[in-house]
Amino acid sequence: MATRLRPSSKRCAVIGGSGFLGRHLVEQLVARGYSVSVFDMRQSYELQGVTFHLGDLCDKQALLSALQGVSLVFHCASPAPASDDRALFQRVNVDGTRTVLQACREAGVQKLVLTSSASVVFEGRDIKDGKEDLPYAKKPIDCYTETKIQQEKLVLDACDKEKGFLTVAIRPHGIFGPRDPQLVPTLVEMARGGKMKFIIGDGSNLVDFTFVENVVHGHILAAELLRPESPLCGQAYHITNDEPVRFWDFMSQVLVGLGYDAPRYHLPYWLVYGLALLLWLLALLLRPVLRLQPTFTPMRVALAGTHHYYSCSRAKRDMGYKPLVGLQEAIVRTVESYPHLRRGA
Template sequence: MATRLRPANKKCTVIGGCGFLGQYMVERLLDKGYTVNVFDIRQGFQDERVQFFIGDLCSKKDLLPALQGVNVVFHCASPDPFSDNKELFYRVNYTGTRTVIESCKEAGVQKFVLTSSASVIFEGKDIKNGSEDFPYAKHPMDYYTESKILQEKEVLSTNDPENNFLTVAIRPHGIFGPRDPRLVYVLVETAKSGKMKCMIGNGKNLVDFTYVENVVHGHILAAEHLHKDSPLCGKAYHITNDEPIPFWTFLSRILIGLNYEEPKYHIPYWLAYYLALFVSLLVFIISPFIKINPTFTPMKVALAGTYHYYSCEKAKKDMGYKPVVSLDQALERTIQSHSHLRKNS
């Protein structure tokens, strides 16, 4: 198996390093003795140990200064997955990533670790213990997934050991944890508005939720095991907590932990899905006149009502991955970190 990076090669750049995942990545890399550059569209935090580069990842001129003397690039920048901006997804996730790859090659970067997504093989049908051998979704359910498929294909196809440019893609699923700007806040706001009384389906569908520190651990392991003779070259790897849990049980544990009521009633999955399709059709019909970004979409219904959990066996075998934080610990930390949102009894 690969040896760890020598100290002389422990200079890296985190693209999207001011985001939720990116900031955790930066902190862990610093803990492990890396010299860290951060490239992002804006500076989201202060750290005197980090050199920040602000710019547009679609601009080679902006990127190149952040890549000088760098051995490893972690690319975890992406628009909000729940946005409906097709043009933005393609510009950032596809054409932007092509520019990042070209810039890395020009700067002499040797290793490229992409934050992909397990959704690249999901098209609204049950996935149980899905492996990396599953084909890409032929009918992706949203623009985010479409663009991530194109992005991952581009990154993996540019793996080129002969020219010392090695690539790997990490596919996390359901990232959560303290400082998450979305999940818990949306849950609490939905509960406050009285819209969290019903669950979609029978509530038994198992799903992967992955603690952010485990996702970071998977990325760094991938970088440290990526070398010319490594099985990681040009491959994708699922990284999860390896503890699938019923979707509605996970949400309920957060709600109960913050003194809100869990969902008690059931809406049949088929009914919710067709209602979401109907809403999507209406939005499409009126879109020339009124712009609406619906919160009730077929993709969200599918995520809430189907099985979608993934095997980490390949990551265990090829890079010695195992979660560093259990799901129980992760939930406890996440709930405690959002104690300011707790409902007064």
């Protein structure tokens, strides 16, 4: 019979630690003296002080092997928001999270930090300086958001001080930075295909983009301050760069930094949203016979044409959170990390 290790405060697990945010989180945890177990479906790197466990998120036995001796778990595994695979989102974000919670309790884990999303309150309409007390979206704009709402509820409801299992959710928004496989590569692909000439709406809408190092900082602060007497228990926290920026200004800075032209022509927001909705419905109807993946989904159009930025006042008050890297420096560092995506490269 295997000996069960006693949980150590400096031993943690990162579920989804091979992904974009997960790897940055693992690197910072190791730098802070943690011993880290990574649980993921793949191993994308090697790092001293890190043990990799490969498996399915819904396999509790596989999870238990990764959680031996672990007192703290970061759960940041999720399919990319751009996917339209409802079954995959349900399996990973909801069913997988239930399994994670069961495994944590059985393994004696004391703290769980969830990577949630600010989109859990977004319905495609303007949000300005949104606080955490905004209600969950009643009409989630996509299945990613729908399952992230269910996931966050599961994790926060699982917080139990009497049983010694504490949970907190971090809600980042618009994560970007070096090694990002989504935002910058997708932007460049669209620019190369001639699809970044147009601005949706009047271009004045403010949004949050959050540098990955600041998101990691928020996760680690929450983990280290999560105690029975802490106000963090069972709560959600927005973590952003705290510098709302015009959506199209941000996109233009990244594009121009990589040698591409900034978008110049304006299209009415509701026209583009309506077209995106029609294409989405068409793709849904044709799915049994033909698989279509529209470039502009209703969610993408809503994100590009509305205000959506969030207050970090709760994180500042309860965690002393302050972004480590300002937005302009973050954009420069991100652009410099993609020499292979430069125009003509």
